[in-house]
Amino acid sequence: MARAAPARTQGASASALLDAIRDAGTISRVGLTRATGLTGATVSTVVRKLLDDELVVEIGRAESTGGKPRVLLELNQSARFAVGAHLDHSGITYAVTNLAGAPVARMSRPGPGDAAPAVVLARMAHEIDLLISGIGVDRSKVLGLGLASPGPLTSAQAMHRTPPFMRPWLDYPLAAELETLTGLPVLLENDATASAIGEYWSGGTDSERTFAALYMGTGIGAGIVLDGNAYRGTSGNAGEIGHICLDLDGPPCWCGMHGCTEVLAGPAAVVAAARADAHVRHAAGLDALGPGASIASEFAAVARASRNGVAGAREILERSARYVAVAAHAITNLLDVRMLVLTGSAFAAASHIYVPVIRDLLDSAAFARSSHPVDVRLSRAAETAGAIGGAAMVLQSELVPQRRAAPPLGADAPFAQVSELGSLVHTIEPTTLQANR
Numbered sequence: 367m368a369r370a371a372p373a374r375t376q377g378a379s380a381s382a383l384l385d386a387i388r389d390a391g392t393i394s395r396v397g398l399t400r401a402t403g404l405t406g407a408t409v410s411t412v413v414r415k416l417l418d419d420e421l422v423v424e425i426g427r428a429e430s431t432g433g434k435p436r437v438l439l440e441l442n443q444s445a446r447f448a449v450g451a452h453l454d455h456s457g458i459t460y461a462v463t464n465l466a467g468a469p470v471a472r473m474s475r476p477g478p479g480d481a482a483p484a485v486v487l488a489r490m491a492h493e494i495d496l497l498i499s500g501i502g503v504d505r506s507k508v509l510g511l512g513l514a515s516p517g518p519l520t521s522a523q524a525m526h527r528t529p530p531f532m533r534p535w536l537d538y539p540l541a542a543e544l545e546t547l548t549g550l551p552v553l554l555e556n557d558a559t560a561s562a563i564g565e566y567w568s569g570g571t572d573s574e575r576t577f578a579a580l581y582m583g584t585g586i587g588a589g590i591v592l593d594g595n596a597y598r599g600t601s602g603n604a605g606e607i608g609h610i611c612l613d614l615d616g617p618p619c620w621c622g623m624h625g626c627t628e629v630l631a632g633p634a635a636v637v638a639a640a641r642a643d644a645h646v647r648h649a650a651g652l653d654a655l656g657p658g659a660s661i662a663s664e665f666a667a668v669a670r671a672s673r674n675g676v677a678g679a680r681e682i683l684e685r686s687a688r689y690v691a692v693a694a695h696a697i698t699n700l701l702d703v704r705m706l707v708l709t710g711s712a713f714a715a716a717s718h719i720y721v722p723v724i725r726d727l728l729d730s731a732a733f734a735r736s737s738h739p740v741d742v743r744l745s746r747a748a749e750t751a752g753a754i755g756g757a758a759m760v761l762q763s764e765l766v767p768q769r770r771a772a773p774p775l776g777a778d779a780p781f782a783q784v785s786e787l788g789s790l791v792h793t794i795e796p797t798t799l800q801a802n803r
Contacts, residue, residue, distance in 0.1 A: 379404055379412045381766045385594070387422060387441055388466060388567070388765075394428060394436035413439065421445050421465070421765075441465050447503050448764075449494055449550065450564075450756025452514045452557060453478070453540075455532050456584050456662035456711075458490060460497050461753035462508075467568035467761060471501045472750055477660055483538045491547035509764045510551040512756030513544060514560035516585055555759055557581060557752040558605050561709045561745070562589025563596050564755030567762055570707065570746055577705035578697050579745070580607070582712040582720075583752065584661050586628045586690070588697055596759075607693050608632065631689035633665040633712045639682045640668045646678040662711050669716035683716050687723035694724050698740050699733045709745035710752075717744045 386401040416422040427435035443464040450461045462471045478486040545552040562579035579589040586608030590597040608628035616625020650671040671679035725742040
């Protein structure tokens with residue numbers, strides 16, 4: 367990928383200032399001094415460099431409080447872009463985001479089905495090229511590709527112990543292959559953690575820097591952010607709440623345990639219960655979807671039936687929601703967080719059931735409820751959270767590298783050393799093109 371001459375803005379001071387500007391939206395140099403603890407001289411020097419590299423722009427002056435009005439700064443959102451891709455059996459979603467993490471284009475495509483991994487990745491590379499060129503983004507401004515996939519993951523940037531329907535992907539070198547095919551640096555992350563990073567970077571948690579994101583798409587997982595840093599655990603697989611046992615005598619789970627949250631309450635369990643009930647199966651139109659329908663599409667059909675007043679569908683979802691609420695209760699007690707974000711396509715489809723059930727349980731039973739409530743909220747980008755999160759983790763790793771607790775999975779050096787920011791060639795306005803089909 368062609369790049370302009372490097373602009374060495376990755377130092378700790380620049381990273382701290384970029385993160386503070388992103389977090390504040392608009393802020394003055396004096397405000398940056400207060401927010402970061404850096405000296406006024408350091409702030410002035412680094413801000414001048416950020417302005418020269420056109421990563422930051424001056425947007426006018428704040429209202430005067432008696433002295434000279436302060437000049438306000440904000441990110442130049444169209445200075446850089448990142449691509450995110452979410453690979454799931456139910457579908458592949460893509461997003462291109464600007465520097466602030468806001469999507470400027472999104473696209474959804476069918477899942478891999480029975481196709482070989484090499485065939486699917488070649489298709490993904492082609493679709494990524496189409497998305498970038500279709501919105502007119504200068505490819506030299508694209509920092510990299512963030513790939514979100516179901517966990518667990520290995521340090522070799524591949525899936526490990528995959529769900530049964532993705533067994534052909536076991537230990538396949540996803541990141542290395544996509545990097546070769548696209549010419550972009552690639553980061554791999556599990557979809558729950560990627561979604562949490564996206565929520566934080568794009569401002570979905572307001573000023574909250576420590577929170578958990580409960581993800582439910584095809585499976586169930588959790589992303590954990592502590593003081594603005596994604597917590598990944600020893601092997602990058604923290605947050606596997608879908609495999610917390612809720613019933614020792616429950617049905618076997620593909621992970622090797624019995625009675626896991628995912629096998630009791632995940633989308634596949636909901637669909638199986640709906641198919642077993644003739645009335646719900648007919649009302650939801652499950653048979654009409656055909657034998658090749660994805661779990662995500664069948665789950666969405668059950669959710670629509672519930673919204674349309676089908677009592678049986680609602681009961682099935684409520685049973686699932688009660689189990690998921692117990693898992694949410696466990697993670698909020700363990701982490702003592704004040705915010706739980708619900709994200710992923712399943713929560714997007716059935717938020718009318720899951721949000722109130724989880725909120726009610728945490729309001730009445732969270733251990734620390736007398737000290738602080740838990741803000742349970744639905745992600746604003748729940749449907750495409752994995753892809754947006756993939757792009758966000760590129761932005762965070764590239765622009766605020768010191769905030770990463772560890773190098774990307776399988777990397778020997780921080781991602782920022784692999785892909786340089788580069789000087790701005792010219793500025794383009796972000797497009798609002800939606801490429802969903």
